[in-house]
Amino acid sequence: MQLEMRAVEVVYPEGCNIILGQTHFIKTAEDLYEIIVTTVPQAKFGIAFTEASGPCLIRSEGNDEELVNKCQRILQSIGAGHVFCVLLRDAYPINVLNPIKNCPEVCHIFCATANPLQVVVGATAQGAGILGVIDGSAPKGIESGTDRDARRQFLRTIGYKR
16 A cells, blocks of 8 residues: 655635644534534634545535635645634634534544644545644744743733733
């Protein structure tokens, strides 16, 4: 059996966050839509999901056509089955990640990020799957006391800590 690996650069709109995951059932797109719209009603988002059997279509939902279309193109470029992509604007993954993880169809979350992203894809004669992701850059050092203070202040400034 021959295995080919490739890295796919994922480009998405500035100001957005992306969530990539593995899932297994055709109702994923609708269930993720319900999760996001009920958890963060003001969020703008797109969702796409790749079937891995039957017609093998990219299914999609969302309330922002640009983000829906971008999710579809991202999944086309990855070319793997049973993958979902969520693009969020006016919301953060931390707001929806646990409800998404609790969705019965969701098997695995590969990433939730606003960083530059590459997806490592493995392909055989049968098809392709995500092996992992490269999320952002490598560490450049260890935080100092000043860095720690800045991190703590930032979390309080944006309302995630008191």
